[in-house]
Amino acid sequence: MRKVAVVGAGMTKFMRRAQETGKELAWQAAKMALDSCELTVKDVDCVVMGTAPDAFDMVHMKAEYLSDGAGAWRKPYVRGFLGGGTGVFTANQAWYHVASGMFDVCLAVAEEKMSSCLPHPQGAFVTCWDQFTESPLGTSLLWFFAWEMNRYMTVHGITERDIAAVSVKNKKNALDHPCAQLAANITVDDVMKSEIMAWPVKRLDVSPTSDGAAALVFVSEDVAKRITDKPVWVEGVGWCLDTMYIGQRDLYYPKYVEYAARMAYDMAGIKEPRKEIHIAEPYDPFDYKELHHMEGLLLCGKGEAPRMLADGVTQRTGDLPVCPSGGLLGVGNAIAASGVMKVAEIFWQLRGEAGKRQVPGKPRKGVAQAWGDEMQVGTVIVLGV
């Protein structure tokens, strides 16, 4: 297995409605990532694309449409897809393109344009479910989240206020992110008073829908040594998909995230994640999901994440900064692009290039994670310097 390094990252601003087409967003991010490591499209051996449902922009075979925007003209190019988990999986996919020995330089691009789905991208999810057991219920995605949040709260005796603090933290962290869509100084009371979408989920518990793109450059060890003094190594990858039948799972704990995390930690030789991981970017499309995923990532015991949050451990200045970028709640939820944004944040933090967001204490190992499908998939990557 060859060593693989991340050497460049870039992203567009995340926003409610971008004027650019998906191709243009993809190119802006790709160009920025390549510029950051002083490579050009000519140096790229292959391209991987991450983008979530075609239904958002109603483009069939969306990867084909986006290919030239992603810099893949006349290059090996393929799209990977794991629903909301796509972003971090795109990084995993880029890793194995290089680790396999087939390519030396792989550009990973993730793009999402949700605003073209009218009246609301939520509509794109209506056709996800099983047509016999789930679709007839007329569910929206929010209901699934409400079930899961409720179950999580009930099993561990967690309150809505405990969870709302995640939204407060992440939106505040995002104030320092130049690409953020919903950065804000809010209080727990603001979250509690916001409109109930599907109890116990309230408007400020939810990340926005976004347009945006993000990109990373993965290279083999010899290329990394040639072009940079500060390579960030991919130390572990993992992904795992649970059954589609949501009724067969206890939603209080994301076991699939734990499995994916264990794959990544085993590869990275991490025995005690809580001690060895310095910084984490778990997927936070809803505020309780950050807590849920911290537990799945074995960064704390089951039901213990709210206490860590209350103790300030997960603040940017805390012992284990979680979502120092501002996460999806603050920066925005351009599905696949947000996953790559999380990997990019770990990359910038480990290089000490996160600017105002930089966490103190020179972190050496970080984990990014995404989640998706029908409460079903965990994708994990561990980076280290």
Added chain:
Amino acid sequence: MQRRVAIIGIGYTPFRPITPDLSFKEMMFEAAQKAYEDAGVCPRRDIDAFVTCEEDFTHGRSIFNIHTPDNIGAVMKRIHTLPADGIYGVADAYMLINTGLADVMAVESHSKASNMLTPNYLVAHAMDPVYNKPLAYNPYFIAGMEMNRYLCETGTTEEQCALVAVKNKANALRNPEAAYGDRITLDDVMNSEIMFDPLRRAEMSSPADGGIVLVLACEEKAYALCDSPIWVRGVGWCSDTPSLETRDWGKAVYAQLAGDMAYRVAGIGNPRLEIDFAEVDDSFAYKELQHLEALRLCRPGEAGLMVEEGGTLRNSEFPVNVSGGSLGVGRLDEATGLQKVLEVVLQLRGEAGSRQLEDVQVGLAQSWRGLPANSGAVAILSNE
């Protein structure tokens, strides 16, 4: 240094125009069960990772990959979906096995094309949403224009293209799984309705249903599990520009570059001499000719001549699409490429029944992503 990777198990359902008795989930299950039986593996215990190849829209769903793990025994395992042709899945498995992360993998793809009532409208959604989609053309016009340009650039005749349809439908008569086998003549093709001038109805493949699963393994596992492993010697894939306005209409550049990559990986210098037979994309009859030239399996512009002289017949020197190809078997959406890989495996194993080729060691499978895409993949397999 690459690890050697082999196909050690195959499973498939019959390819039919309609499959009212099975849902796509049941088709996936049937194909997977057969493949695991063939390879002698238990998915839960022995398979490290799974790849499925499907597009959302052909299933009328968002996030199709939600529906994949249960039907192929992949729950709580590494599994991901590529919205791409099945040969991309083989390439993906080849890479993952080469990282050492997985020793045994399964690749799945299927088609339930009969569920699609208006495939033309579906393909229209693949057009550029800014420049092309608003024009609301039937997207198959692209095939007509491309064929026209190909004929113009190479001097190939319409009759030579038509002979591809005659050959492939006749080949399909010897393939019990094929949906569209037929004994037709050149006149039948030439007299069939012109759909997108100069493309005729009999030169266009029809959709079929079917599921295919392959089991791949690294060298050690392949020898441990299988008596006749079929080695994946090389894989390649490539995307040319998606833009209609700037693409090269006469040549299949994507196939040429994907082929070059696969030949490089396989260490093949002279494909025509080192490859014994090929299954290339023939979604439209002229595409077979275009792809043979792009893959350097004949000299540029001479594919039509080669077909006319019978050089690609089943009993000729270089059989092409002996399974019947997409014209004879039916086009299987994202599983189209896997059907071609499947045929190469059957031939190399000597299990192709009445269409078995004699003395073949190396075969090539190639796929095209279908209208309006400008990309495709290649796999080169060998039995030694």
